[in-house]
Amino acid sequence: MAYKYLPFYETQAFCVKVFQGYGFSEEDSRMITEVLLEADLSGIESHGIQRLTRYDYEIRSGFVKIGSEPEIVYETPISAVMDGHDGMGQIIGVKAMDLAIRKASLAGIGIVTVRDSNHYGIAGYYADMAAKKRLIGISMTNSESIMVPTYGKEPVLGTNPIAFAMYAEPAPFCFDAATTVVPRGKLEVYAKRGSGLPDGWAIDETGRPSSDSDRVLKNIINKSCGGILPLGGAGEQTGGHKGYGFGMICEIMTGILSHGCTSNHVNRTPGSINTSQCFIALDYGIFGDKAETEARLSTFLNEIRQAAKADGEQRIYIHGEKEFERHDKVLRDGIPVNEKTYEEMIRIGKQTGAADLLPKYVNR
Numbered sequence: 001m002a003y004k005y006l007p008f009y010e011t012q013a014f015c016v017k018v019f020q021g022y023g024f025s026e027e028d029s030r031m032i033t034e035v036l037l038e039a040d041l042s043g044i045e046s047h048g049i050q051r052l053t054r055y056d057y058e059i060r061s062g063f064v065k066i067g068s069e070p071e072i073v074y075e076t077p078i079s080a081v082m083d084g085h086d087g088m089g090q091i092i093g094v095k096a097m098d099l100a101i102r103k104a105s106l107a108g109i110g111i112v113t114v115r116d117s118n119h120y121g122i123a124g125y126y127a128d129m130a131a132k133k134r135l136i137g138i139s140m141t142n143s144e145s146i147m148v149p150t151y152g153k154e155p156v157l158g159t160n161p162i163a164f165a166m167y168a169e170p171a172p173f174c175f176d177a178a179t180t181v182v183p184r185g186k187l188e189v190y191a192k193r194g195s196g197l198p199d200g201w202a203i204d205e206t207g208r209p210s211s212d213s214d215r216v217l218k219n220i221i222n223k224s225c226g227g228i229l230p231l232g233g234a235g236e237q238t239g240g241h242k243g244y245g246f247g248m249i250c251e252i253m254t255g256i257l258s259h260g261c262t263s264n265h266v267n268r269t270p271g272s273i274n275t276s277q278c279f280i281a282l283d284y285g286i287f288g289d290k291a292e293t294e295a296r297l298s299t300f301l302n303e304i305r306q307a308a309k310a311d312g313e314q315r316i317y318i319h320g321e322k323e324f325e326r327h328d329k330v331l332r333d334g335i336p337v338n339e340k341t342y343e344e345m346i347r348i349g350k351q352t353g354a355a356d357l358l359p360k361y362v363n364r
Contacts, residue, residue, distance in 0.1 A: 004342070005334030010359035011049065012037055014349065018052070021352025022059050023066040028091050035090040035121040040335045042323035046185025047122045049337060050192070053344040054119070056351070063273050064088050064118050070095055078103055079111045081258055086272055089120030089141075097126045097139065097279040104135050104281035113253070114277040115260025119143070123163035124176030124320070130281040131165035131172045134290060138280035139163045142254045144273070145263040146220055147180045148227045150234075150241045153207030155220070155227035158263035159183045160250035165320070166284075168298045174320030179247040180228040184220065187213050187228070192340040200233045202226070209234070253278040334362040 012033055019029035040048035058064050068087035072080050080099055084092040096112040103110025120126070123139045130137025143158030161183070163176035181201050190197055196211040204210035205219050205226040219226035231243025255262035260276035267273045284293050301318050309316065337345075349355040 003336040003338055005336055005362040006049075006342075006359040007334050007362055008037070008041075008331050010357070011040075011335055014345070014354055014357040014359055015049070015052070017354035017357050018348055018352045021354055024088070028088070031094055032088055032090045035093070035125050037335070038125050039122045041327045041330050042122070042124075043326045043330070044122055044323070045336070046183055046189055049335060049345070050189065050341045051119075051121070051185065052348055053341075056344075056348050058118065058273070062271055063267075070114070072099075078107045078109050080113075082112055082114045084114055084117035086116055086118065086274075089118040089275065089277075092117045093120040093126050093139070093277065093279070094129070096277065097129045097137070097281070100279045100281040101130055101133055101135060104130070104283045105133075108283045108286040110279075110281045112279045113258035113260075114279070115255075115258040115274070116272065117141075117275045117277055118273050119275065120277060122176060123161040124165065124174050124323075126279055127163040127165035127176065128172065128174055131167050131174065133281075134167050134294070136280075136282040136284055137163075137165045138282075139278070140250045140253055141275060141277040142251055142261075142263045142266060143184075143275060144220075144267045145223075146184055146227050147230055147244070147247055147263075148203060148207075150230060150236065150244045153203060153205070153225045155225075156264045157230075157244070157247040157251060158266065159228070160247040160254075160263070162246065162250055166297060167294055168301055169294070170298075171318065171321050171324040173297065173301060173318060174323070176320070177231070179231050179243050179250060181231055181233060181243070182228060184217075184228070187217050189338075191217055192338055200229065202228050203234070250278075 015033040016029045019032050065086040068085040070092045071083045073083050074081040082096050096114050100110035100112045126139035127137035140162045142160050145155040146159055147157040148155050159178040159180045161178045165172055165174040191213040197213050202210050202216040203226050204215055205224050210216055230240045232239030234240055251262050254276035258276045261274040266275055305316055307316055349358045
């Protein structure tokens with residue numbers, strides 16, 4: 001499927017008006033839009049503008065409660081548990097990481113777990129919030145069950161991404177990855193393209209490998225067997241049990257510590273999704289001079305960049321480097337969207353009163 005390009009700032013204005021059309025304040029609409037479009041700026045199509053149709057469904061279906069305010073239900077000087085009361089995940093996520101950052105600035109570390117939240121976009125956004133404050137940032141979220149555990153065929157864990165970020169020069173280190181082979185959004189992208197899934201991504205309801213994106217997505221929606229494999233694939237030979245284990249770590253840090261839902265109970269209660277999340281900010285100044293620590297990391301990352309390259313390869317990338325460098329390109333050239341995503345934008349714009357701000361394709 002051919003891609004066309006939308007000017008970034010026009011797309012931003014459109015999204016803000018869309019969320020205002022749902023009833024969010026201008027401030028909250030801008031916050032949601034910033035997290036949403038950060039994915040497109042970083043080249044993460046699965047979590048960018050193509051997610052708008054998911055949010056439209058969840059808001060209109062009452063899963064997301066507009067005007068809901070997150071509440072701190074348990075707190076210590078270094079930690080807190082926040083009940084999101086089914087609010088928009090991006091709003092809850094920013095407030096939770098802000099709280100973790102404030103605690104870290106006072107006590108050296110801040111950990112905030114969240115229950116009863118919703119999809120919050122890319123995990124790396126929140127980890128980077130802390131990195132910009134010269135703190136280590138960690139963010140993770142569980143999700144509706146989609147991961148099939150090693151040797152199973154029923155999904156019981158979510159995509160469960162884990163993000164870790166720390167300031168460095170010339171670009172911050174930012175690792176952000178699902179603990180499944182790919183996130184659900186990637187399946188949606190392939191379905192929109194009409195493309196078959198690569199081998200090793202998913203299994204069908206019988207537990208056999210499947211390249212049919214529509215079939216796998218249908219099974220996920222219907223909460224039947226089949227789903228996405230853990231990072232590493234099926235079985236143990238290629239390390240699938242490790243991705244399964246990383247997914248479990250995320251479940252413990254989110255659903256268990258927040259006293260919220262684990263993935264197998266997410267989106268099982270009518271009217272609620274009940275996602276759980278975790279946000280950590282760590283002041284590495286508690287280990288010594290911060291500038292020296294940052295310099296040591298920057299030196300190490302540069303040594304990796306300068307390491308010997310495989311035949312035919314020109315560059316070794318540091319995690320987050322491609323995304324960091326892509327920002328200027330997207331701002332200059334526009335956001336790539338496929339035709340089906342644009343059709344969804346047209347529909348949503350009409351429904352929310354934002355059709356007059358629908359961005360037009362950039363001539364390229």
